[in-house]
Amino acid sequence: MALVTDAPPPILTDGVLTGGPEDAHKWDALPRRNRRRRSRGRYPIWLKYLGWIVGLAVFVTATQIAYHAIRSDPRDARVFAERQLRLSALRPDEKVVAEVSVFQRPAIDYFRATRGLLVLTEAPGDSANPIGGRLLYLGLQPRDPLSPEGAPPTFDERDWRLDTAVTVTPTRVFFFLSRAVRVASGREHITVGVPTPASSDADALLAALEARYAKIRAVGWQRREERRARDRAKQTAVHEGRREWYHTVRRGEALSSVARLFHTTEDEIRRLNGLTGDRIRLGQSLRVKGWTKTPVPFPAGVVPDSVP
Numbered sequence: 001m002a003l004v005t006d007a008p009p010p011i012l013t014d015g016v017l018t019g020g021p022e023d024a025h026k027w028d029a030l031p032r033r034n035r036r037r038r039s040r041g042r043y044p045i046w047l048k049y050l051g052w053i054v055g056l057a058v059f060v061t062a063t064q065i066a067y068h069a070i071r072s073d074p075r076d077a078r079v080f081a082e083r084q085l086r087l088s089a090l091r092p093d094e095k096v097v098a099e100v101s102v103f104q105r106p107a108i109d110y111f112r113a114t115r116g117l118l119v120l121t122e123a124p125g126d127s128a129n130p131i132g133g134r135l136l137y138l139g140l141q142p143r144d145p146l147s148p149e150g151a152p153p154t155f156d157e158r159d160w161r162l163d164t165a166v167t168v169t170p171t172r173v174f175f176f177l178s179r180a181v182r183v184a185s186g187r188e189h190i191t192v193g194v195p196t197p198a199s200s201d202a203d204a205l206l207a208a209l210e211a212r213y214a215k216i217r218a219v220g221w222q223r224r225e226e227r228r229a230r231d232r233a234k235q236t237a238v239h240e241g242r243r244e245w246y247h248t249v250r251r252g253e254a255l256s257s258v259a260r261l262f263h264t265t266e267d268e269i270r271r272l273n274g275l276t277g278d279r280i281r282l283g284q285s286l287r288v289k290g291w292t293k294t295p296v297p298f299p300a301g302v303v304p305d306s307v308p
Contacts, residue, residue: 077101077115077140080153084138085119089157094121097133098208100201102181102192104139104156105174112142114156118181118192120208130219131212135160135168135183137190160185164216168209170202181206241295245304249284262288262299 078101090096099119106114116139125132139156160166166185173180179194181202194202247258255278259266266278272287280286288304289296298304 078117080140081115081117081138081155084153084155084157085117085136089119089136089138089159090121091123094123094133096120097122098201098205100181100194100205101198102137102139102194104190104192113193114139114141116140116155118183118205120205120212129161129163131162131215133162133212135162135166135209137183137192139192158190162209162212162216164213164220168206170206237297238295240306241297242292243306244287244291245289246307247286247288247304249280249282249286251282253280254278255280258286258288261302262304264288 085096085099097120099117101115102118103113103115116137119136119138121133121136123132123134137156137158141154141156143151143153160183166183169182169184171180171182171191172178173191173193179196179199179202180191181194182189182191245262247262249258255266255269255275258280259269269275269286269288272290285305
């Protein structure tokens with residue numbers, strides 16, 4: 001039997017190579033139904049596009065931050081803030097104890113910082129504020145891009161009375177990279193950043209504040225003790241005004257003079273002591289007032305005896 005030598009080359013059938021390795025390069029010439037389906041990627045294509053979009057947004061944001069950091073407001077904020085402080089913010093009886101350069105980045109205009117001063121002042125105290133002085137914040141707001149070049153500056157001005165209700169605490173801002181100071185008073189609070197060159201000024205301001213608060217606490221403690229002493233004296237006066245009063249007869253005193261001394265009557269003294277006449281003896285202890293529900297103040301210049 002003769003051998004068939006002109007048989008067609010083998011092809012892939014159901015994804016299995018039936019010929020030799022030399023025929024593997026003919027993949028594209030095979031019928032489509034015999035091709036093995038190519039494997040797809042691990043992630044869907046929309047996720048890849050989303051990654052590119054997020055990366056582009058991060059790049060644009062970083063570029064804007066760098067641009068606005070380099071091209072910041074050219075105005076000297078400290079000079080303007082100090083002029084505003086001396087001309088209008090300070091009162092006639094106030095003087096500056098410590099000041100520090102600060103900045104604030106509001107969320108609505110994060111790329112343009114509000115720069116200014118945080119100032120501690122000293123002033124004569126009064127009954128409501130025994131130590132005196134205030135904590136001032138003067139923030140020079142960024143220039144409006146549409147305003148003319150010579151437009152007057154605008155300030156964010158706030159002040160707090162030195163009181164235990166106002167707390168000043170150090171903190172961090174800008175992803176914990178920059179030092180800051182937080183001032184809180186009731187529902188109002190503000191956080192301002194401190195530049196690195198002004199760290200020593202911030203330490204001096206916090207130290208001066210701590211000394212002020214120590215004085216405030218000492219004055220508060222003294223006033224508390226005085227108030228407690230007044231309350232104790234008031235309670236003692238109420239007790240002494242209700243109790244029975246006694247008087248030791250001295251030389252030259254008579255029943256009528258003892259009655260006048262304690263703003264009472266002779267008959268009342270006789271009734272309280274069981275006397276029948278006006279005769280009293282030297283050194284005798286007389287009850288001049290009985291127990292009363294309503295306290296009675298001591299007579300002027302007289303302290304009655306508490307017991308016979």
